Amino acid sequence: MNQEQVVRKLLELDSNVEDFIVTFSGKKSKKVDGLYKPETREIIIHNHNFTEDNALIYTAIHEFAHHIQFTKSNVSVSARAHTSHFWNIFHKLLFLAEEKNIYNNIFRKEERFTDLTKRIKEQFLTANGRLMKEFGSLLMQAYELCTEFGASFEDYVDRELQLHRSTAKTLMKFNSFDINPEIGYENMKIVAGIREPEVRVLAEEAFAIGKSPDMVRAEFFAAASPLREDSNMLENLLLRKEQIEKNIEKLTSELASIEEKINEIR
Numbered sequence: 001m002n003q004e005q006v007v008r009k010l011l012e013l014d015s016n017v018e019d020f021i022v023t024f025s026g027k028k029s030k031k032v033d034g035l036y037k038p039e040t041r042e043i044i045i046h047n048h049n050f051t052e053d054n055a056l057i058y059t060a061i062h063e064f065a066h067h068i069q070f071t072k073s074n075v076s077v078s079a080r081a082h083t084s085h086f087w088n089i090f091h092k093l094l095f096l097a098e099e100k101n102i103y104n105n106i107f108r109k110e111e112r113f114t115d116l117t118k119r120i121k122e123q124f125l126t127a128n129g130r131l132m133k134e135f136g137s138l139l140m141q142a143y144e145l146c147t148e149f150g151a152s153f154e155d156y157v158d159r160e161l162q163l164h165r166s167t168a169k170t171l172m173k174f175n176s177f178d179i180n181p182e183i184g185y186e187n188m189k190i191v192a193g194i195r196e197p198e199v200r201v202l203a204e205e206a207f208a209i210g211k212s213p214d215m216v217r218a219e220f221f222a223a224a225s226p227l228r229e230d231s232n233m234l235e236n237l238l239l240r241k242e243q244i245e246k247n248i249e250k251l252t253s254e255l256a257s258i259e260e261k262i263n264e265i266r
Contacts, residue, residue: 001053006045009057009102010064013093018071022060034059036066038077043067054104061097065090087214121184129181129188136175139168183207190216 003022010022020041028048033055035044043063050056069086070077077083097103107113139157146153157168173179173192177200181188187207194200203220211219 001056006057006060009097010060012100012102013061013064013096014068017068020064020067034063036063036070038066038070041067041071054106057097057103058094061093061103062090065093068093084214084217087212088218091212091215125184126182128185129183132171132185132188133174133179133181136171136173139172140175143172180204180208187213187216194220 003024006022007020011017018041020043022043022045024045024047026048027046029046033046033049036042037044043060045056045059045063047056050059065086066081068089069081073085094103094105098105107117142156143153145151146156154165157163157165161168170189170192174181174188177192177197179188179191179200183191183204184207190213191200191203191207194203199220203216206216206219
């Protein structure tokens with residue numbers, strides 16, 4: 001696979017993007033398989049790291065996700081490029097690449113992977129989800145007992161169970177919201193953070209069909225809490241403002257130093 005072929009495959013995933021170039025470095029790197037340079041809109045792939053095209057195209061999609069992240073974001077992208085926003089973009093591209101047979105997901109095709117995935121999900125993720133939901137049910141019983149005896153439920157959780165109050169509240173939501181334990185404990189926590197019942201159902205369904213946690217957060221937390229997106233945007237804008245102010249201060253200092261040297265020479 002050459003550079004032009006990689007570009008064509010990436011454009012099949014998203015053609016509505018700013019122009020970019022793909023460069024094969026002709027090198028082997030022990031640190032990274034590829035990188036993205038936002039200043040030049042360039043995807044660099046260390047092609048000697050790969051012995052087959054599937055792994056190469058995976059790296060190309062990863063860097064293409066960075067291109068989309070940097071060029072389509074409404075606010076400046078922070079130095080920490082691997083944010084939840086990035087993983088949402090990347091995972092969407094991977095799912096689409098699988099549908100279009102641009103990328104082959106070995107985790108779904110290799111029997112040893114599928115058997116291992118099944119064991120992990122059944123024995124740990126799903127089992128833990130069921131256990132935590134039952135835990136939430138017991139905490140509800142504890143809450144009712146505390147109410148009956150006029151005792152502090154928070155004190156019971158803090159000192160008797162030695163459990164953080166926020167954790168206890170989340171576990172109780174598993175029971176009161178009747179969250180599906182099949183999606184696993186960590187994903188249940190995400191669903192429990194959504195207030196609207198209809199949105200929670202949609203989020204559960206998204207997990208059930210295989211969407212990643214970052215994809216679910218991006219899609220359903222924005223739907224459940226429109227102000228959250230504005231809050232994040234404001235936070236990013238304030239951060240960018242601070243960065244620009246620091247740059248101005250630095251450049252002003254440098255300019256004053258240069259002007260001083262010019263006056264000395266004159």
